[in-house]
Every structure is written in C-alpha cells, then in structure tokens.
Amino acid sequence: MKLKLFKIVDETVELFNQSYNRYNEIEEYVNNFLHDVVGANEKYIGTTSRVKSDVSLRNKIVKRKYYLEFDNAQDIIDNLSDVIGVTIECRFKEDEAAIYSLLEENFNLSDSGYAQSKTDPSIFMNFSMKQPQIQNNGFDIYRIDGYFINNDVKTNFELQIKSLINTFWSGIEHEVIYKNNNYLLFDSFLKDLLLSVKSNLDVIDSQLTQIYTEMTYKGNDSLGMDGTNFKAFLGKEINNIFANKLKETSQIEIDIKKISALLSHYLYLDDFVTSDYPQLIMLNYFEKLDLLSKTDMDFTRSINIEKDNDHLSVFHHIFGNYCYEVINIDFDWHVLFAMLLMLKDADATLKFNGFISFIEDLIFEPRWFQNIIAQINTNVKLPGLHDDVIRIVAQVLVDQNSVEVIYEENLYNVMVVVRTFMNDLLKKSKSYDSLIINSDYDLLIHNLNKVFN
Numbered sequence: 001m002k003l004k005l006f007k008i009v010d011e012t013v014e015l016f017n018q019s020y021n022r023y024n025e026i027e028e029y030v031n032n033f034l035h036d037v038v039g040a041n042e043k044y045i046g047t048t049s050r051v052k053s054d055v056s057l058r059n060k061i062v063k064r065k066y067y068l069e070f071d072n073a074q075d076i077i078d079n080l081s082d083v084i085g086v087t088i089e090c091r092f093k094e095d096e097a098a099i100y101s102l103l104e105e106n107f108n109l110s111d112s113g114y115a116q117s118k119t120d121p122s123i124f125m126n127f128s129m130k131q132p133q134i135q136n137n138g139f140d141i142y143r144i145d146g147y148f149i150n151n152d153v154k155t156n157f158e159l160q161i162k163s164l165i166n167t168f169w170s171g172i173e174h175e176v177i178y179k180n181n182n183y184l185l186f187d188s189f190l191k192d193l194l195l196s197v198k199s200n201l202d203v204i205d206s207q208l209t210q211i212y213t214e215m216t217y218k219g220n221d222s223l224g225m226d227g228t229n230f231k232a233f234l235g236k237e238i239n240n241i242f243a244n245k246l247k248e249t250s251q252i253e254i255d256i257k258k259i260s261a262l263l264s265h266y267l268y269l270d271d272f273v274t275s276d277y278p279q280l281i282m283l284n285y286f287e288k289l290d291l292l293s294k295t296d297m298d299f300t301r302s303i304n305i306e307k308d309n310d311h312l313s314v315f316h317h318i319f320g321n322y323c324y325e326v327i328n329i330d331f332d333w334h335v336l337f338a339m340l341l342m343l344k345d346a347d348a349t350l351k352f353n354g355f356i357s358f359i360e361d362l363i364f365e366p367r368w369f370q371n372i373i374a375q376i377n378t379n380v381k382l383p384g385l386h387d388d389v390i391r392i393v394a395q396v397l398v399d400q401n402s403v404e405v406i407y408e409e410n411l412y413n414v415m416v417v418v419r420t421f422m423n424d425l426l427k428k429s430k431s432y433d434s435l436i437i438n439s440d441y442d443l444l445i446h447n448l449n450k451v452f453n
Helices: 005-017 020-038 054-063 073-078 092-102 166-180 187-217 227-250 257-272 280-295 312-328 329-344 348-364 368-379 387-402 408-431 437-453
Strands: 044-051 084-090 116-119 123-125 138-152 153-163
Touching: 005 020, 005 054, 005 073, 005 329, 020 044, 020 084, 020 092, 020 138, 020 153, 054 092, 054 368, 054 437, 084 116, 084 166, 092 138, 092 153, 092 166, 116 187, 123 153, 123 257, 166 187, 227 257, 257 280, 257 329, 257 408, 280 329, 312 329, 329 348, 329 387, 348 368, 348 387, 368 387, 368 408, 387 408, 387 437, 408 437
Parallel strands: 084 153
Antiparallel strands: 044 084, 116 123, 123 138, 138 153
C-alpha cells in the first residue's frame, strides 16, 4: 500500500498539471510586466523564468513537509510561493538594490502585506519582506513573493534579482552541489573551499564594477567626440581593421594593440593637433578607415622604401637605419610600417622618416632638450653632449632588437630616464668645473637597459 504522503504528492502534481497551460500564460504576462517596469534601465540585462516542473514540485512537497502541513492538493498549490519563478538579471551586485528600488516605485506600498502595482491591478508583490534575505547557504539574495490575480484566482510567483556573478554562483550551487548525491568526507573542508570560491566571485564583481564605472565615467566625460575620444577611437578601429586583415590575408594572429595605440597617438599629434580644422581631420579618418576595412591587403609582400640619409639626424642614422634594415625581415616591424604606409597619405620615404622623427621627438622633446643642453654648456663646455646622448639612446633601442621598444610605456620610460640623466648632469655642471662624462654615459646606458630588462 502506497504511503499517504505519496498519495497527496501525486494528487498535487496531477492538479498542478491541469493548470500548466495557464501557468505558462501567466509566466509570459509577468515577464512582460517586469520588462515594462525595469527594461529601460541600463542596469537591467534581461529576465529568465520557468514554471515549476513535476520533479521540482515533488521534491519541494517532501523536503518542506507540505504533506504534513496541508490536508489537500489545492492548499499545497495555493501556498506554493514559486509556482512561477522569475529572475531579473543585472550587471553587478550593487545594481540588485537599484533594480529593487525601481520595482518598489511602481507599487502602492503599505506597512505590511502585499502591494498592488500602480500600472497593473492584477500584479501584487510583498515589499514588506526584509531585503536582501539570507539564504540557507548564508549568502544574501533579493527575493520577493508575488501573485497574479484574475477572476479571484491567485497564482503565486517568486521574483529574484541577481547580478551576473550571483547568477553564475546559483548555477554552481544547483548543478555542482545540490545535484551531487555522492557521500562526501571532509564536509567542513569542502564548505570552506566553496566559501572561498564565493568570496573570490564577490571580489571579481567588485573589480568589474570598478572597471565599468571607470569606463562609463571616461566615456561620458565629454559630449560628442573630442580629441581624446578621437585618439581612442583611432586606436580601437586601427587595431580591429588590421587584426582582421592580418588574419584574412596571412592566416596569422598577432597582438597589435600596442602598435595600434602608438600609431593612433602619432596620427593624432601629426594630423589632428596641428590642424586648424580638426573636425575635417576626423571626417577624413572616418572615411579612410571605412575604405581600409573594404580594401584588400597583403602583408606577405615586401615594403619598398627609398633610403634617404641626407640631412637626417643622428637618431635617424642609427635607429632609422635599423628599422630600414629589419622592415622586411622582422614581421612585427613589417606589420607596423605596412599599417603606417596605409594610414598616412604621403610619399613612402616621407612617411617613414616622419615616423622616426616622431619617435625621436617623443623621447627628447626638442625644445626642452636644446634648452637643457644650453644650460649645461653654460656651466661646463661639453660640445659633443647633444649627439652623444642621442647616439646612446638610439643604440640602446637598436640593441633590444624588438618592436616593443616603441610601445608607448617603453618610450615614456626611456624619456624619463633621459630627463633624469640630463637634470642630474645639469646639477653636476653647477658644482664642478669638469665632469667624468664617460662614467655618466655608462650610467645612462645601464638605466636605459633596465627599462627593457
């Protein structure tokens, strides 16, 4: 003879299934209602929902001992809080409270019990429940009981508000923990591990929130596209276009983000900043980038640049000649100059020399460099200082034999080393009639090499 509890379980499931189609309709209705209330908010991602399954219903009746608390199937269903379960998903944990408050504003709140929606009289929700609630696992959750009423028939639903991290954690709990019926030893140890996992997820949520806030702040700092936004836009588009073209034409995937960032900085300084009509420069680059995205490219073909060493600086003769020699040997340098030649409208030799001058100017800043040289020579005559410092820096860059030397952070650090060296030299020149300049040069070389090691 079947136990009494299974009799009431079977009766409840059978009665539940008789209304299953109606529950599906109400599920859709509640989803639409919630989307109308919070869907326009930027924190909102979407909703997921379900009507309770047979298996879940059976388990809940037995686990919660509803068969002892209620006398019949209808009473069990009437007191089942999650006939329909709906989850509003948002980005971060702090957004959960914001979504909750947004929902509250849509209801005529009372001190206790259920509140009716201001816009839909068939929807009631219980905002008197303390939020967030503490679950059996010890973690908090925004969970609100609600019901839909039509022709005096109430259908209960449960709403949860979850961030991406909490949604992910719920999946772990449900699939990995609750569905695991294996007998486990060292239970407390495993619980500590799980707590550690959840804590790490909370840290990730906090970090993602910071990143998103920083990105949003910077993105909304100015209206329209100013110079800073234009440079960022250039870097992003240059990277996306050429990365895709590299993959299409040569079947090679290399990281060109830092090359793209440097090129965008070069184009920004060389074209945008110096122009009397920067808006036209923007439009020109919008058109150019659009054209490049539709242009066939071949990164396997050699680059031909006519060598021109006449009237060029010491930096050009050392670093420029190195680039000229490796342009068709080292693929990283090849890609850099191929991108440059396609982005810049000018003779190939002029574009090449212009870019080398740009690197030199970033490191030395001509006016500052000439000025400090003049100050030092006022105190101590060092006629070869200008060319010696440039020659040392250029040779250290060449010795690295890597395109990474022109990454922005490396160029910046090289510039800092040069400025520190020149300022120290200026201080020494005020205190001594003569300098042991070769020892100072050795120190400069040492500090420059430290940038790359």
